[in-house]
Amino acid sequence: MNTETLFEDGTPTRTELERLAQEAKGVVFRNCNFEGLDMSQLDIVNWRFEKCNLSKSSLTGARLEDVTFVNCRAPAASFAGSTLSDTAVDGGDFGNTNFLGARLSTVQFTKCKMTGINLSEVRALDVTFADTLLVLGLLPKFSFRKAQLLGIDFSDADLRQCDFREAVFVDCSLREANIADCRFQGADLRGADLGGVRLTDARRFKGAIISKRQAGDLLGQLGLNVV
Template sequence: MTTELTTITDQILDRNAVLLLANKGEPVTLIGCELDEVDLSDMILNGWVFDQCLFRKAKFVSARLEGAQFISCKGPHADFTSADLVESRFTGCDFNNSRFRGATVSQAQFRRCKLTGANFNDAKALDVMFEETRLNDAKLRNFAFNKQTLKSLDMTNSELQRCDFRGVVFEDCSLRDAILTDARFEGADLRGTDIGGVRLEDARRFKGATISRAQAAELLSELGLHVR
């Protein structure tokens, strides 16, 4: 006999309401629910599905969200600090200026998301996938992207210090004006990314990477040299 999973639709929920659902010990689906500024810290929400929900300034600090799905949700300034987001899925979401600092996002996926200004510093990030996502002005220090194919990522003005881009293939991406101090690009293919505004000291990080003639000319122009 199969157990029917709980689905809650179009409700305004507070911490106590979510806690009652969580205490059942089974995944719950929330559709069109509002949880703005709700504190969900330390809750066990593994496998939950959040569809078209609102999370403005909501707190998920140290929450357990393994395998959770966020679909078309909006959560500007949400706080996922130290949350467990292993194998979670974010699809078509807007979590601009949210905090994922120290979160475990291994094998998580972010597709068609807006993460402008998001803070992923010190996140545990093995095999994370970003696709068609805005990460401009984001903080991604120490992030590992190695050997991935990155598609349609906007990392303009992002903080990418000590990031690992070794073996990465960039397709329709932007690193314009990004901070690349101590980032690694050995074996990377940068021909599909905008590297405009890269500082001379950061251009040295591209040693061992593949760039186009146009990109080479752009880098050399920073030295006052012209390619003919």
């Protein structure tokens, strides 16, 4: 028996969302407008957002469990201090979205535009990214250890102290990213654009795999020629 409630082409209010959250059953929002809406501290379970507008909305401190966003627009939305578990973001624009201090557990980001996203101070477990733009993102101290990174653009991102140990890069870019104090031991970097990367501490790349071309580029910074 299908117990989902469907909302289409509407503009839900805070009061309506609070009622739906209390009913504790699945809800599908399709082509709905949440722009600028205060959704903070809501307890959201088994909701699905399809092609919705969440720009500048606030989910600060909210709990999102088994929630899916499909091709939504959420530029400048706030998930600061929120808790996301078993959540999927599939497509859409989450540029300049704020996840400061959020807790992420089993969260998937796929085919998303997340330019300028703030993932500072997050606590993350089993978070995956695929075919996603993280250009100019703030991801200091984020752990990508043993991750399979597919089609991720980290260009100009703040990756200070990130953990990339044993990660595999496929069709990725680290061009001009800030990788100060990152750990790349054992990583496979052959599928990454390393343009602008500075080899300041070779110990952090111990055991990493790079191509001959990449080696030539990195050693060229030291005035050495690879022949």
